[in-house]
Amino acid sequence: xxxxxxxxxxxxGSVVLDCLEKEGRYRVVGFVDSFKRKxxxxxxxxxxxxxxxxxxxxxxxxxxxxxxxxxxxxxxxxIADKVKxxxxxxxFISTVHPTALLGKDIRLGKGVAVLSGAIVNTNSKVGDxxxxxxxxxxxxxxxxxxxxxxxxxxxxGGNFRLGNFSAIGLRANIIDNITVGEHTVIxxxxxxxxxxxxxxxxxxxxxxxxxxxxxxxKYLSGEKNKYxxxxxx
Numbered sequence: 001x002x003x004x005x006x007x008x009x010x011x012x013g014s015v016v017l018d019c020l021e022k023e024g025r026y027r028v029v030g031f032v033d034s035f036k037r038k039x040x041x042x043x044x045x046x047x048x049x050x051x052x053x054x055x056x057x058x059x060x061x062x063x064x065x066x067x068x069x070x071x072x073x074x075x076x077x078x079i080a081d082k083v084k085x086x087x088x089x090x091x092f093i094s095t096v097h098p099t100a101l102l103g104k105d106i107r108l109g110k111g112v113a114v115l116s117g118a119i120v121n122t123n124s125k126v127g128d129x130x131x132x133x134x135x136x137x138x139x140x141x142x143x144x145x146x147x148x149x150x151x152x153x154x155x156x157g158g159n160f161r162l163g164n165f166s167a168i169g170l171r172a173n174i175i176d177n178i179t180v181g182e183h184t185v186i187x188x189x190x191x192x193x194x195x196x197x198x199x200x201x202x203x204x205x206x207x208x209x210x211x212x213x214x215x216x217x218k219y220l221s222g223e224k225n226k227y228x229x230x231x232x233x
Contacts (some may be wrong), residue, residue, distance in 0.1 A: 001027040002064035004093055005057065007079055009033040009042035013069035015134075016113055017043055019097045020067070026093065029061045051079070054087040065091030068111055068129065073147045073165045074183075074216040076129055080111070092129070100132075109146065118150075127164075139176075151188070163198060167219060172207075185219045 006013050006020070009031035020028055030048040040047050048057055057063060068083075070076045083090050092111040096102065100114045103121040108114070109128035117135040120126060124138050127146035132138060136150035142160040150156070153171035160174055163182030168174070170188035179195045186192060187203025196202045200209045201219075 001025065003027050003029045003061050004064055005030055005032050005048065005061075005066040006045075006069050007032045007051070007066060007083070008069040009036050009045075009047055010069070010071075012071040014043050015115060016067060016069035016095065017045065019095045019113065019115055022098050023095055025095075026064070029063070032057070032066070051082045051086055054083065054090065058087060058090070065093045067093050067095060067113065069113070071131070071149075071220055072218065073131075073149055073167055077147050077165070080129060103140070121158075145182070165215075169203070183213060183215055185213060 004026045006017055006028060013031060017028060020026055028045060030046040031042055032049060032051060033047050034050045036047045038047055038049050068076050068079050070079055094108055094110060094112040096114040097116045099116050100118045105123050106120050107125045109126055111129040112126055114120060114132045115134050118132040119137045121138060121140040123140055124142040126144045129147045130144045131149040133150055134152040136152060136154040137156060138144060139156050139158045141158050142156055144162045145164040147165045148162045149167045151168060151170040154168045156174040157176035159177045161179040163180060163184065165182055166180050166184045168186045172186050172190040174192040178192055180186060181196060181198030183199045184196055185201050186207060190203045190207040191205035192207045199213050201211050201213050202209045
């Protein structure tokens with residue numbers, strides 16, 4: 001098996017680790033994390049260093065590549081950009097949990113995580129560095145643009161379009177033929193029955209726009225991980 005690392009030794013990193021172990025395609029040699037102490041451990045795997053140690057780590061561990069396990073969509077982009085500067089030829093891998101279901105003629109980009117019980121149905125396209133969390137469903141002919149995410153339990157209807165960096169909250173439901181613009185957040189438990197534009201926060205049943213949203217604004221509940229806060233440094 002080829003050796004890889006996981007960027008981000010946080011709770012989401014642990015979930016991605018579990019997915020990779022169960023998938024069994026790669027050998028995880030450790031985590032790369034900007035905050036946690038080098039030589040400490042997460043879920044039995046060593047913190048090997050930071051992104052800036054990548055050239056050394058690639059050589060010592062004969063790395064094939066790695067995956068970014070940062071839940072925040074915008075910060076995931078910053079980590080990807082850091083990695084590309086330090087190691088321009090670094091290979092970002094994707095992972096699909098064995099219990100996930102992938103339909104006919106789908107496309108998955110690089111750096112994608114399709115977690116336990118998720119479904120990507122026929123003719124759907126998932127862009128680079130997207131996350132489909134536990135038991136989320138991207139129905140037929142759906143499109144997730146780069147760095148977007150579905151939280152656990154999200155159900156989308158067919159022909160759904162999700163913009164770059166946008167996030168659909170826990171157990172939200174979206175009817176057929178809906179478009180959600182870029183950098184938008186749909187709140188947990190919402191029912192989306194009409195298109196939602198870019199750079200807004202919307203929630204409710206039916207979902208309504210409640211305010212504008214800034215590029216890169218935090219949205220995850222309890223987002224206090226110092227690794228995440230340091231990602232823009």
